[in-house]
Structure formats: structure tokens, C-alpha cells
Amino acid sequence: MKRLKIVSVLTVLALLAWAFAGPGEKYFDIAKSLDIFATLFKEVNAYYVDDVNPKKLVETGINGMLDQLDPYTDYIPEEDLEAFSIQTTGQYAGVGALIGIVNKKTVITNPYMGFPAQRGGLRVGDEIIAVNGQNVQGKPTSEVSALLKGKPNTEVVMEVKRLGEKAPLSFKLTREKIKIANITYFDMIDAELGYIKLDEFTPGAAKEVEAAVSDLKKRGAKKLILDLRDNLGGSLYEAVNIVNLFIPKGKEVVSTKGKVEEWNKTYSTLNNPLDTEIPLAVLTSGSSASASEIVAGSLQDYDRAVLVGQKTFGKGLVQTTRQLAYNAQLKVTTAKYYIPSGRCIQSIDYEHRKSDGTVSKFPDSLKREFKTKGGRKVYDGAGLDPDVAVEATRFSSAVVELVGSGLVFEYATKYCSEHPNPASMKSFRLTDQEYQKFMTWMAEQKFTHATELDQKADELIASAKREKYYDELQSQFNELKTRISQNKNTALTRNKPELVHLLEQEIAFHYQLAKGQAEVMLDRDPEVAQARNVLADAGGYRKILSAN
Numbered sequence: 001m002k003r004l005k006i007v008s009v010l011t012v013l014a015l016l017a018w019a020f021a022g023p024g025e026k027y028f029d030i031a032k033s034l035d036i037f038a039t040l041f042k043e044v045n046a047y048y049v050d051d052v053n054p055k056k057l058v059e060t061g062i063n064g065m066l067d068q069l070d071p072y073t074d075y076i077p078e079e080d081l082e083a084f085s086i087q088t089t090g091q092y093a094g095v096g097a098l099i100g101i102v103n104k105k106t107v108i109t110n111p112y113m114g115f116p117a118q119r120g121g122l123r124v125g126d127e128i129i130a131v132n133g134q135n136v137q138g139k140p141t142s143e144v145s146a147l148l149k150g151k152p153n154t155e156v157v158m159e160v161k162r163l164g165e166k167a168p169l170s171f172k173l174t175r176e177k178i179k180i181a182n183i184t185y186f187d188m189i190d191a192e193l194g195y196i197k198l199d200e201f202t203p204g205a206a207k208e209v210e211a212a213v214s215d216l217k218k219r220g221a222k223k224l225i226l227d228l229r230d231n232l233g234g235s236l237y238e239a240v241n242i243v244n245l246f247i248p249k250g251k252e253v254v255s256t257k258g259k260v261e262e263w264n265k266t267y268s269t270l271n272n273p274l275d276t277e278i279p280l281a282v283l284t285s286g287s288s289a290s291a292s293e294i295v296a297g298s299l300q301d302y303d304r305a306v307l308v309g310q311k312t313f314g315k316g317l318v319q320t321t322r323q324l325a326y327n328a329q330l331k332v333t334t335a336k337y338y339i340p341s342g343r344c345i346q347s348i349d350y351e352h353r354k355s356d357g358t359v360s361k362f363p364d365s366l367k368r369e370f371k372t373k374g375g376r377k378v379y380d381g382a383g384l385d386p387d388v389a390v391e392a393t394r395f396s397s398a399v400v401e402l403v404g405s406g407l408v409f410e411y412a413t414k415y416c417s418e419h420p421n422p423a424s425m426k427s428f429r430l431t432d433q434e435y436q437k438f439m440t441w442m443a444e445q446k447f448t449h450a451t452e453l454d455q456k457a458d459e460l461i462a463s464a465k466r467e468k469y470y471d472e473l474q475s476q477f478n479e480l481k482t483r484i485s486q487n488k489n490t491a492l493t494r495n496k497p498e499l500v501h502l503l504e505q506e507i508a509f510h511y512q513l514a515k516g517q518a519e520v521m522l523d524r525d526p527e528v529a530q531a532r533n534v535l536a537d538a539g540g541y542r543k544i545l546s547a548n
Contacts (some may be wrong), residue, residue: 037061070333070350072319078327088234089202094149095156096178097122099141102406106136106144108160109409112180113513116173122160124510125413129168130159150175164417179204182238184514186212189522193532194221197518198242201234201291206241213245213274223535225528226295227283229309233290236267236318236337243298244269246305248276251340253298256318258335263320279541280305281531284386289313297339297384303374303545307386308531314347314361314383341370343380375547387544388534390527397452398491399498407445408499411438412506422511425519430500430507438503439492457481 045052062075076084086092096115097108108126111118129137131147148156158171182205186196194216198209213224233239240253247253247269255266282296282305293312299305318335336344347361362381370378379385395403402408415434422428430438461477464470470477492499501521508516522528534541 070317070348072315072317072331073333074331076321076329076331081327081329084329084331091177091179091202092149093152093177094145094175095120095122095158095173096176097148099128099144099148101141102409104138106139106141107413110513112178113515115178116176117171118513120171120173122158122171123162123416124513125409125416126160126162126169128158128160130157132157152176162417163413181208183208183212185518186216187518188216188219188221189225189528189532191220192222193225193535194219194223195225195227195518195522195528197227197514199231201231201238203235203238205235205238206245209242210245210274217275217278221278223279223281225281225283225531225535226305227528228288228292228296229283229285229527230287231289231292232287232313233292233294233315236291236294239291239294240267240269241271242295244271245274246276246278246280246299247302248273251302253340254294255338256335257338258318260334263334276304279535279538281535282307283527283531284309284312284384285527286310286313286383286392288384289315290317293345293384294337294339297343297345300378300384300387301340301372303372303376306388306531306534306541306544307384308388308534309386309390309527310392311385312345312383314345314381316344316346341372341378343368343370343378345380345383347382372547374545376545388530390530393498393526395498396491396495399495399502402447402499403502405447407442407447408502408506411441412503412510414441415503415507416510422516425508425512425516426523428504428508428520430504435496435500435503438499442492 041054041057044057045054059075059077066073066075082092095117096112097117098110098112099106100109101107102109105127108117108122108124108128110124111122128144129135131144134147136144136147148158150156152175154175156173156175158173159168160171161168180200180202182198182200182202184197184199186194189195194213196209196212196216198205209226213221216224236254236256243253249269249272251269253267253269255264257264280299282299284292284296284307288296288309289312293315296305296307296312300307316336316338317333318337319331320334322330322332324330336346338344349362367379367381370380372378416422457477457480461470464473464477501524504520505517508520510516512519534544
């Protein structure tokens, strides 16, 4: 069997070499390189001291080759197709729950609203200990997830540990087709302002946005906030259709240009819009990318919306999926996209790598000026610049490590088990007394974290030892390390405001998922507050969108 696999690989490589044979130095180089790879593979397999895994060896070679391109060009072997399909379509069959590892326990991190897990009573923080009688403690999440998925209308029994319950709880659920919603939350912020949080661009996203806008308008919305923060993108078609909701029919939204000219295409609005007049603010962040940037950039180019937040990621590359042999696929970057002003917002130059293989952003000297429909100046090569900039919230290393440790999640689970009847999330706030309980609990967990000061101090001490100064400076170094340690011990006190907000968000999510999390934070969200101010001032809104 192993020999057959090797022969198959060599045959494919030989056919590829033949297919590319032809006039021109480039095609000769391709055929030559493939021939070298095939013979090298044969020699390694025949003479390497240990047995080699042909599949693994070839995949390593493929991935190494693709690493020289951009991070969006990927090889997808047959066994990964299901995960890729879920990622691109948002659909699968199962119980509708996201799971993860928190402090070596497999827990439910998000039971999607309205699906079997949530309807059946499972909660955020429940530890999964068995699926259909099979113990899954210590198993990778991929294995547990595979057990939970299956054909629609089949049953699965989950056994979980829940904080506050003495015995494990058992849940019998019926699997069904799961379509993850693109919009995680929408509601009226006040009597005239609607808010929509769009997290994905999977099929159906535009229909969801259309339904949300229509619903909000019926409830009195005269202004809208579309939140695209941390939205990594997805379907280009959905992006075009979302833009179409706010600009007239027949307007260009985005064009793609690549090596294969017949694949170049211009995407325009095909339908009558939902509303071309309602004042609109779009929230962006450094993680707003791809389809998010098409929506935000097109609306900016048509002076149809004010962008509020931070500069976007800058992904102006288009991927196409190509079928390979043996049911494998290649997701390959085939073009760059250009928004109506003519600019490409791609910010990283993958074509020209440094000698060490790293890539850089396009320098400011290469950025070009473009104009919006109304004559405002905009630039390419660096993502989208917001019309109204809001500095991103920055957390200390202690807060970042604390959240990454899973302890904030675990405390939220503990808090919810002790307070089973939550108040309205819009008014939910942690008291000073409750935060003190958190600090006491944290002391029991013996949480430690490394800081930049620790690293710098260690580097300074190492340098002193190399330079033979350490002995005479040892007492000062010891005092420095002591002060740094004391400083770390007060991290929970010094970072109290940020940690209180993060705890409130996590607790609200445990209680009411995305709805609760949005409600607890919206009235103190800096980007939302700025967008509200912009939309409240009609004259200021028009001035931002004016070239004068």
C-alpha cells in the first residue's frame, strides 16, 4: 500500500511535468523543478535511515512551498474538507455548540441560541465528560467535536459537570442542521438609533442585515450603526449585497484583477436598495478584513457612511478554491480587489520578501491618493482609514495573560452558578465587594504572569554577568526584582477598571450569550459612543462626508 502511494505521487508529478512542458524558460524551470522533487522524494523514501510517511512528507513540502506566498493560499487535504466547508458556509449537522479547552477541561464556550444544545439546557462553562457513554476527558476538542456531529435527526447523549451540581447531568439531544447566524445581535440603542453587530459573511448575511434594518426601521430607527469590528470577512457576494442595501442599483461595488484576465470581474449592485438616505455609521477595527473592508470601503467611497474606529486590517486579496486530485483542494489567491474609488487596500506586500523571509507593509511613499464620489481624499495600500478615529483599547500584559489563562471565564462560570437569577444585563454591574471576592479567589488560584519588566530585568542581569558587573550590582538587581514582584502583586488592583468590564462582559455572555454581552457593554463602548455623537449631529455628519 505504501509503495502504491509513492508510485501515485510520482505519477502525478510526472504528469504535471509533462503538462507544463513547452516553450519558454519559465515552463522549463517548472518541469525541471517537478522532476527534481520527484527524484528527491524517491531517493529519500528508498535510502533514509528511518521509515518515512509519504503523505506527511509531501504535505510538509506543499505547505513549505505555499508559505512562500501569502497566508491565505492553503492546501486542504480531503480529511479537512468538512472543517473548511463549515468555515465558509457556516453550516453543519450537530448540536450547535462551540467547545474549547479551559484549564485542561473541555467546556461549552458558546451554545448557539435556538439550537439543540441551548434549547436542551446546556450552559456556557459546562464541562463535557462523556458523549454517548464514551469518556472524553483529556481528549482533543477535534475528537469531541467529531462525536457531537452526525446526521440530522440522530440522537446524542452528553454528560456534563456543572459547577454547583453534585452529580453529573445528562442531556439527550437530537442533532439537526446548524446554520450559524451572521448577525449576533441587533436592537435599538435609543428611540431613534438602531445597532447591528455583523460577525460573519457566510451565505445569507445580506438577507439577515436586510431583515434587521427593516425591523429596526419599523421600531423607529432613523439612524443606524453597522458594527464590523473584528469581522474577518467571508463571501464577496454577501458583501456586495449588503452594500446594495444602502446604495442605488447599477453602482460598482468592487472589481477583481489578477493574472487570468478572463477571471477579472466587476461586481455591481443588482437590486433596488432598501434605504439610500438613513444616516449610517460603520464601526471598524484592526481586525476588520476582506469582505468587511469591501462593505466599509465602498460605503466610504460613495460618501454613504461615516467610518468610526481604527484603521482596518488591509486584506485586498481574493481567493478561489480549485479542485485537486484525490478530493483535495487548493485555496489560492488569484486576484486583488479594488473598491469604487479605484484603490486596493491590501497593506502587506507578500510579493517582495526580505532576505529572512519576512514581509513588510507597503511604505507610505508608495501610497497613492484617490477621491471618493464627493471628492474626499482617501489612500490605498494600508487598509481603510476611519473618518473618525477612536484609539483602540489597550490592555496591560497582566490583563492579557489573565484572560488567556481562562480564569476570567472560570470565575464567570462560578459567579453564574452562585447567582442563578440574573438582573437585566443593561443594568448589570459588579460591585466593589464582588470584585474583592474575585481578587480573593484569584489569590487562591496562585496566578502568575510574566511582564515586559521581568524580561528587561533578566536581560539586564544577563548583560551585567557578561560584562563582569553583576557582583557589585547584585544588591540593586535584587531590589529591582523585588519591586517588580511587588508591582505584579498589585496587578488586580491597578487594572481594576478594565478587569471589571471584562468580567461583566464574560458573566453577561454566560447568562444570555451575545445578547447579554452586547447589552452590558453598549452604553460604555467608546466606538459606539463616538458613532452616537456623530449621528446625533446632522450638520457634523454631513460635514464629515463633504470634501470641503
